[in-house]
Amino acid sequence: xASREPLTRQDVTDVAELALLNLSDDDLDRYTGQLDAVFxxxxxxxxxDVSEVPPTSHPFGLVNVFRADSPPSSVGIDGTDDNVRxxxxxxxxxxxxxxxxxxxALGESP
Amino acid sequence: xxxxxMPTAAEIAADVRTGATTAIDVxxxxxxxxxxxxxxxxxxxxxxxxxxxxxxxxxDEAVAxxxxxxxxxxxxxxxxxxxxxxxxxxxxxxKILENWVPPYDATVVTRLREAGAIVIGKTNLDxxxxxxxxxxxxxxxxxxxxxxxxxxxxxxxxxxxxxxAGFAPLSLGSDTGxxxxxxxxxxxxxxxxxxxxxxxxxxxxxxxxSLDQIGPFSTSVAESALAFDVLAxxxxxxxxxxxQPHQPVLPVLGEGVEGLRIGIINELSGRAxxxxxxxxxxxxxxxxxxxxxxxxxxxxxxxEVSIPSAVAGLSAxxxxxxxxxxxxxxxxxxxxxxxxxxxPNTASMxxxxxxxxxxxxxKRRIMVxxxxxxxxxxxxxxxxxxxxxxxxxxxxxxxxxDFDLLLSPTxxxxxxxxxxxxxxxxxxxxxxxxxxxxxxGHPAISVPFGTGEAGLPxxxxxxxxxxxxGAIYRAAEVLEQAAAKLAGASANEGGQ
Numbered sequence: 001x002a003s004r005e006p007l008t009r010q011d012v013t014d015v016a017e018l019a020l021l022n023l024s025d026d027d028l029d030r031y032t033g034q035l036d037a038v039f040x041x042x043x044x045x046x047x048x049d050v051s052e053v054p055p056t057s058h059p060f061g062l063v064n065v066f067r068a069d070s071p072p073s074s075v076g077i078d079g080t081d082d083n084v085r086x087x088x089x090x091x092x093x094x095x096x097x098x099x100x101x102x103x104x105a106l107g108e109s110p
Numbered sequence: 111x112x113x114x115x116m117p118t119a120a121e122i123a124a125d126v127r128t129g130a131t132t133a134i135d136v137x138x139x140x141x142x143x144x145x146x147x148x149x150x151x152x153x154x155x156x157x158x159x160x161x162x163x164x165x166x167x168x169x170d171e172a173v174a175x176x177x178x179x180x181x182x183x184x185x186x187x188x189x190x191x192x193x194x195x196x197x198x199x200x201x202x203x204x205k206i207l208e209n210w211v212p213p214y215d216a217t218v219v220t221r222l223r224e225a226g227a228i229v230i231g232k233t234n235l236d237x238x239x240x241x242x243x244x245x246x247x248x249x250x251x252x253x254x255x256x257x258x259x260x261x262x263x264x265x266x267x268x269x270x271x272x273x274x275a276g277f278a279p280l281s282l283g284s285d286t287g288x289x290x291x292x293x294x295x296x297x298x299x300x301x302x303x304x305x306x307x308x309x310x311x312x313x314x315x316x317x318x319x320s321l322d323q324i325g326p327f328s329t330s331v332a333e334s335a336l337a338f339d340v341l342a343x344x345x346x347x348x349x350x351x352x353x354q355p356h357q358p359v360l361p362v363l364g365e366g367v368e369g370l371r372i373g374i375i376n377e378l379s380g381r382a383x384x385x386x387x388x389x390x391x392x393x394x395x396x397x398x399x400x401x402x403x404x405x406x407x408x409x410x411x412x413x414e415v416s417i418p419s420a421v422a423g424l425s426a427x428x429x430x431x432x433x434x435x436x437x438x439x440x441x442x443x444x445x446x447x448x449x450x451x452x453x454p455n456t457a458s459m460x461x462x463x464x465x466x467x468x469x470x471x472x473k474r475r476i477m478v479x480x481x482x483x484x485x486x487x488x489x490x491x492x493x494x495x496x497x498x499x500x501x502x503x504x505x506x507x508x509x510x511x512d513f514d515l516l517l518s519p520t521x522x523x524x525x526x527x528x529x530x531x532x533x534x535x536x537x538x539x540x541x542x543x544x545x546x547x548x549x550x551g552h553p554a555i556s557v558p559f560g561t562g563e564a565g566l567p568x569x570x571x572x573x574x575x576x577x578x579x580g581a582i583y584r585a586a587e588v589l590e591q592a593a594a595k596l597a598g599a600s601a602n603e604g605g606q
Binding site: 007011012015016018019020021022031034035037038039041042043044045047048050051053054055056057058059060065067084087088090091092093094100102103104105106107108109 | 210211213306307320346349350352353419422424425426428429432436443444445446447448449450452453454455456457458459460461462464465468473474476477478480481482484491493494495496497498499500501503504534535538549550551552576
């Protein structure tokens with residue numbers, strides 16, 4: 001990584017597309033430098049040889065935690081399934097027939 | 111802030127339980143102070159006046175009926191606005207959740223309610239807890255009650271300021287890289303980040319799941335311990351929760367530090383070969399050294415100790431935390447809750463919603479994380495940071511064979527003026543001393559210890575191995591008493 005290439009506007013354009021973020025030209029100018037600075041900070045890790053060290057993804061190495069196979073109320077709300085459903089749906093920006101509604105996934109709305 | 115001294119959590123609970131005062135009186139007194147002073151401080155997004163009054167009435171009814179409402183009877187608690195409160199908005203200081211009202215309580219909120227505490231409101235934070243000053247809040251920053259021209263620290267700046275201003279004797283924060291301890295230091299209050307897994311995170315809006323931990327703010331060490339004993343313990347709703355029962359810490363308070371071995375971490379102490387390290391203020395370094403002297407005077411055996419990988423914490427953190435955030439924040443897509451901006455198809459609707467809903471710092475971290483996890487860069491950035499994390503855990507564990515506790519400044523500097531750290535990397539350096547405990551999962555506390563530049567509060571950090579909260583609180587209490595003694599001595603000198 002000592003020879004790390006600086007991030008380009010194209011790199012940031014690509015990563016923004018993956019992250020579902022729209023960036024303006026001004027955004028791109030600003031973020032390209034700022035993101036590159038973060039990866040410069042990360043390059044300081046090169047002073048440590050950790051090739052033989054295993055990675056840690058969780059501080060105490062938990063593996064699996066099982067609970068009894070008896071479903072509790074889904075979001076901790078007392079009441080009927082319908083009450084629970086209505087509370088969850090109440091947060092939805094667009095709801096129809098007890099379902100969340102979105103624009104077409106394929107093609108475009110007319 | 112206030113002329114009248116506000117009572118401590120323990121005093122309130124004792125008086126409410128015996129009927130010497132009522133929960134509703136306590137709540138009204140705090141609501142009045144919030145109404146008169148929070149327009150300037152902006153600690154709160156939401157003051158839950160009606161919910162607080164109704165909960166207080168419930169506590170008073172229990173007392174009248176001869177039932178014990180619990181160890182926090184009638185105690186107002188301010189909750190960081192990234193923890194779910196049923197029926198009370200939870201915004202994460204983000205436009206993307208501006209109007210979201212959770213249908214359930216976080217486990218910590220349930221535990222507080224069951225202990226008789228009153229949720230008095232929801233506090234400001236850096237958007238999605240990403241920041242060290244609350245300047246990244248979409249709804250405006252919080253001002254430091256000690257000096258309103260300066261930041262309160264972050265990301266839990268609203269919760270730290272609420273306690274410092276007397277708006278509530280207790281508040282909750284979350285700490286992913288120092289977001290409880292650093293604002294506690296900057297506002298002159300006590301802030302505890304417990305062992306990873308000791309406090310349930312069910313209902314905490316996720317930022318970086320392998321690092322996030324909830325803990326209390328208070329004006330005293332004893333109140334922090336009181337709150338921690340209420341909050342801690344296994345929770346079936348959080349699969350990362352430690353399954354063993356919580357060992358209460360209140361009973362060990364007052365045992366002192368006689369015989370404890372405490373190490374000053376060279377790499378985090380701000381001393382580089384005798385000189386003050388870059389970014390550290392000399393007054394802060396001097397206070398941490400004075401804290402070491404106080405612990406020695408109280409009977410601890412204090413020595414310097416080196417942990418070489420501690421310097422890598424910041425770099426590793428700013429790969430791991432954004433990587434996890436980029437995954438966690440993928441859920442904000444305008445479908446099931448939160449802000450939606452329309453588009454002709456699902457993907458464009460999602461992108462338009464996320465673009466309008468997230469602020470600059472959140473977008474930066476999502477993009478950093480997405481890049482660090484992408485094919486071709488995963489091993490070089492994210493994988494490497496995970497290996498550094500293992501190295502740090504190994505080195506800390508080794509040091510804890512010879513030491514019971516470790517010591518460092520909490521923050522390299524005192525509270526800074528608004529806008530002083532506009533460059534993101536400069537801001538990130540605020541967390542240099544606090545990040546290692548998040549990467550290792552170990553507990554750490556910040557205790558006020560004297561003042562630095564411009565008479566502003568300095569915080570000293572005490573770190574310990576997994577589940578060493580008891581020893582941490584004992585040492586914190588010794589520092590609290592020593593700080594009070596030193597402050598009294600210097601006040602006397604000033605008066606002569």
